[in-house]
Amino acid sequence: MPARARRAAAALAATASLALFATACTGSATNTASDDPKAETTLTFWHGWTAPSEVKAIEENVARFTKAHPNIKVKVVGNINDDKLGQALRAGGSNGPDVVASFTTANVGKFCHTGALADLKPFIEKDKLDLDAIFPKVLQDYTQFEGKRCTLPLLSDAYGLYYNKDAFKAAGLDPEAPPKTWSEFTEVAKKLTKAKGDSYERLGFMPNYLGYETVVSHYMSQWGHGGYFGADGKSTVGTDPAFAEMMTYQKSLVDALGGFQKLDKYRTTFGDEWGAKHPFQTGQVAMQLDGEWRLNFIKEAKVPFEVGVAPLPVADDEVAEYGKGYLSGTIMGIAPQSKKQNAAWELVKYMTTDTEAVVSFANAIGNVPSTLEALKSPDLKFDERFRTFLDIARHPKSTTSDGAVNGSAYQDTLQKFAQQYEKGQVTDLKKGLADTAAQIDRDIAAAK
Amino acid sequence: MSTDTLPATEAAAPAASAPGARNTLRAKRRRNALRTLAFMSPWLIGFGFFFAYPLVSTVYFSLMKYDGLNPPEWRGLDNWTYVFTSFPQFWPALQNTLWLCVVMVSCRVVFGLGIGLLITKIKTGAGVFRTLFYLPYLAPPVAATLAFVFLLNPGTGPVNSLLEALGLPAPAWFNDAAWAKPALTVLAVWGVGDLMVIFMAALLDVPKEQYEAAELDGAGPWQRFRHITLPNISPIILFALVTGVIGAMQYYTQPIVASKVASGVMGGSGVTFVPGYPDDSTLTLPQLVYSLGFSQFNYGAACVIALVLFAFSMAFTALLMRRRGGLIGSGD
Numbered sequence: 001m002p003a004r005a006r007r008a009a010a011a012l013a014a015t016a017s018l019a020l021f022a023t024a025c026t027g028s029a030t031n032t033a034s035d036d037p038k039a040e041t042t043l044t045f046w047h048g049w050t051a052p053s054e055v056k057a058i059e060e061n062v063a064r065f066t067k068a069h070p071n072i073k074v075k076v077v078g079n080i081n082d083d084k085l086g087q088a089l090r091a092g093g094s095n096g097p098d099v100v101a102s103f104t105t106a107n108v109g110k111f112c113h114t115g116a117l118a119d120l121k122p123f124i125e126k127d128k129l130d131l132d133a134i135f136p137k138v139l140q141d142y143t144q145f146e147g148k149r150c151t152l153p154l155l156s157d158a159y160g161l162y163y164n165k166d167a168f169k170a171a172g173l174d175p176e177a178p179p180k181t182w183s184e185f186t187e188v189a190k191k192l193t194k195a196k197g198d199s200y201e202r203l204g205f206m207p208n209y210l211g212y213e214t215v216v217s218h219y220m221s222q223w224g225h226g227g228y229f230g231a232d233g234k235s236t237v238g239t240d241p242a243f244a245e246m247m248t249y250q251k252s253l254v255d256a257l258g259g260f261q262k263l264d265k266y267r268t269t270f271g272d273e274w275g276a277k278h279p280f281q282t283g284q285v286a287m288q289l290d291g292e293w294r295l296n297f298i299k300e301a302k303v304p305f306e307v308g309v310a311p312l313p314v315a316d317d318e319v320a321e322y323g324k325g326y327l328s329g330t331i332m333g334i335a336p337q338s339k340k341q342n343a344a345w346e347l348v349k350y351m352t353t354d355t356e357a358v359v360s361f362a363n364a365i366g367n368v369p370s371t372l373e374a375l376k377s378p379d380l381k382f383d384e385r386f387r388t389f390l391d392i393a394r395h396p397k398s399t400t401s402d403g404a405v406n407g408s409a410y411q412d413t414l415q416k417f418a419q420q421y422e423k424g425q426v427t428d429l430k431k432g433l434a435d436t437a438a439q440i441d442r443d444i445a446a447a448k
Numbered sequence: 449m450s451t452d453t454l455p456a457t458e459a460a461a462p463a464a465s466a467p468g469a470r471n472t473l474r475a476k477r478r479r480n481a482l483r484t485l486a487f488m489s490p491w492l493i494g495f496g497f498f499f500a501y502p503l504v505s506t507v508y509f510s511l512m513k514y515d516g517l518n519p520p521e522w523r524g525l526d527n528w529t530y531v532f533t534s535f536p537q538f539w540p541a542l543q544n545t546l547w548l549c550v551v552m553v554s555c556r557v558v559f560g561l562g563i564g565l566l567i568t569k570i571k572t573g574a575g576v577f578r579t580l581f582y583l584p585y586l587a588p589p590v591a592a593t594l595a596f597v598f599l600l601n602p603g604t605g606p607v608n609s610l611l612e613a614l615g616l617p618a619p620a621w622f623n624d625a626a627w628a629k630p631a632l633t634v635l636a637v638w639g640v641g642d643l644m645v646i647f648m649a650a651l652l653d654v655p656k657e658q659y660e661a662a663e664l665d666g667a668g669p670w671q672r673f674r675h676i677t678l679p680n681i682s683p684i685i686l687f688a689l690v691t692g693v694i695g696a697m698q699y700y701t702q703p704i705v706a707s708k709v710a711s712g713v714m715g716g717s718g719v720t721f722v723p724g725y726p727d728d729s730t731l732t733l734p735q736l737v738y739s740l741g742f743s744q745f746n747y748g749a750a751c752v753i754a755l756v757l758f759a760f761s762m763a764f765t766a767l768l769m770r771r772r773g774g775l776i777g778s779g780d
Contacts, residue, residue, distance in 0.1 A: 211712035
């Protein structure tokens with residue numbers, strides 16, 4: 001068995017061996033890029049896409065860049081998660097990446113605070129980029145942390161509601177009138193649910209926090225809240241009533257649809273989120289909280305029913321804000337150890353700000369464009385349903401999850417508490433949320 | 449004791465006087481010592497680089513705030529108090545690790561020995577069975593875990609369909625906090641081929657005369673096993689226990705893969721995977737080292753947990769070695 005636990009051993013060994021490089025990786029925070037971006041060079045670019053069509057799209061985008069900058073070759077490496085990224089950024093070295101892209105906007109705080117990604121300010125100033133004129137405000141916010149800009153947005157994601165129009169018709173519901181408030185949503189979800197034995201033939205909606213995109217942060221954008229941290233930097237999950245309201249509602253939805261145990265067992269019959277057997281695509285669930293990219297997946301899977309999209313419902317007393325949603329996206333930055341930072345900046349600048357690049361990539365990958373110019377571009381090729389996501393992305397009340405010095409750890413803590421609450425393991429919600437807030441504060445204090 | 453004194457003493461040797469002879473002798477000893485050290489040096493260098501230095505620096509970094517990028521800052525015992533008093537995942541992970549050390553390791557030893565015994569007794573087709581039981585050990589841990597999550601899936605898995613058809617209770621396995629560790633144990637027992645082979649070798653080494661003599665004295669199968677087989681193979685049992693405990697201390701891949709697949713969280717934008725699903729039941733200490741160090745950039749706290757692991761594996765091994773006297777027969 002020791003041989004089988006190689007990864008753990010490697011982790012321990014790496015922890016230890018990092019000590020060896022402790023002196024080698026310090027003091028890299030200052031920007032001393034001196035390479036000539038016009039010289040012949042090869043960049044290494046790491047990204048996280050895995051689906052074949054997405055990988056192809058990013059390669060085409062890079063090919064467009066190479067055409068515009070023939071002196072810069074780009075080596076593209078896919079399927080990179082944030083942990084791998086973090087390790088490479090700390091280790092440095094010539095085999096590491098020069099340019100990186102990540103999906104976890106909540107990790108920007110960690111990357112900027114520690115200097116794991118290079119400060120982009122000198123590059124932006126050198127090229128006199130006016131970010132306010134290029135990017136929407138939410139996107140500018142989630143790509144910097146406490147005034148330090150270490151990433152730029154590369155396409156964004158907006159979350160909405162997908163629903164099975166055929167199932168709506170079968171259940172006697174109007175397929176053109178998706179629910180707008182959460183209490184309407186509960187009723188619709190119940191009507192769409194068809195039992196089969198002690199399980200389901202079809203479930204109206206899978207409310208559980210586990211599995212796919214129904215995580216706390218995505219739900220939370222539909223309840224007006226003032227962010228995850230107050231002005232003093234302390235967690236607000238115990239004091240902002242929106243968090244308790246959301247969790248109370250989610251639990252009531254779980255109970256209304258059959259209870260946690262029954263739902264969770266049904267969940268284990270679902271296919272993979274990124275595969276063709278996604279439960280929404282197979283008709284196992286009739287409504288799905290998901291990002292705009294699902295449209296492409298639905299087209300590829302050729303689902304046998306009509307799909308409608310709408311913004312997610314809002315809290316009953318926030319009807320005026322209907323249309324908002326959760327925003328996130330891919331972020332792009334430069335490795336501070338890279339010896340080719342000026343060339344790396346050319347790639348980052350091209351991919352994040354060049355309208356043609358952003359539009360073509362958004363078309364190919366089915367994501368929301370990230371620049372104001374691209375959002376207006378007539379070259380955007382979308383089906384009508386995509387407009388819904390563009391509107392969510394533009395909605396002034398749409399939110400995202402904040403960054404923190406320990407990255408997404410605070411989201412994990414909150415998510416874990418939420419899971420205990422939906423299962424009924426915790427009954428005192430108020431106290432639980434206060435404890436969770438205290439825990440988040442302690443974790444951040446320990447990481448600061 | 450520098451080497452350049454050696455030629456000088458050697459040059460003095462032919463003088464053949466009494467102190468000169470002593471000098472020669474001393475020089476010889478010194479040369480022998482140096483030669484020994486030279487022969488040992490690969491090990492010494494390895495020990496220094498891969499054990500002593502990392503251990504000392506782990507202790508050093510456990511007292512620092514260190515993110516792997518910026519210079520470490522002195523924090524005293526802050527990381528230690530954080531891990532022990534306000535890091536809620538620490539205690540469940542420690543309990544799980546101890547559970548695995550006790551239950552999973554003993555199950556593996558019992559099954560490894562049991563199958564080894566059965567196969568040494570089989571007259572025909574022993575080779576086929578040996579291969580059959582050894583094969584699972586060769587499966588890569590990720591693939592094996594994926595297969596088990598599929599087999600033990602509470603909704604669609606064949607195991608539960610069978611249990612339900614037989615009217616037996618069908619647990620949710622990797623989706624139930626009470627059954628997740630037993631499910632991992634089943635997986636570990638399935639891959640017991642390595643131990644089986646070692647036990648078979650040990651069992652075939654037990655002198656036949658002892659069994660014959662015992663049979664003449666009227667000893668039954670259990671008495672023969674208890675008084676002849678066990679004492680003879682006890683060093684191998686000790687070996688299996690010690691390596692098993694060290695393996696359990698490093699248990700990482702299987703629980704991470706199982707909880708990731710069973711929870712359905714493969715990660716999209718804004719979605720992160722929280723290890724330990726369900727309810728921290730598959731959390732192990734190496735996972736915490738990984739998530740604190742590599743995901744949260746908090747090396748100081750990760751070092752604390754690494755040291756706790758180190759202390760526990762030392763203590764477990766020392767305990768088992770002390771019991772050696774009882775385990776290994778007096779004739780050994």
